[in-house]
Amino acid sequence: xEKENTKITIKPNGQIAIQGSVDIVDIEGNEIKHxxxxxxxxxxxxxxxxxxxxxxxx
Numbered sequence: 033x034e035k036e037n038t039k040i041t042i043k044p045n046g047q048i049a050i051q052g053s054v055d056i057v058d059i060e061g062n063e064i065k066h067x068x069x070x071x072x073x074x075x076x077x078x079x080x081x082x083x084x085x086x087x088x089x090x
Contacts, residue, residue, distance in 0.1 A: 043071075049071045071083065
């Protein structure tokens with residue numbers, strides 16, 4: 033069985049959309065749980081960092 037590649041898309045509004053298997057850890061090495069598809073904040077306005085909460089639209 034072939035493993036699917038993880039897809040990372042940089043969006044023009046600052047979002048970093050991720051689809052596929054990836055581990056996210058904080059600075060202390062603790063795993064951060066996430067859905068199979070999610071967006072990371074690239075604009076630093078999110079109150080739910082590291083995830084995007086749509087604050088870039090405000």
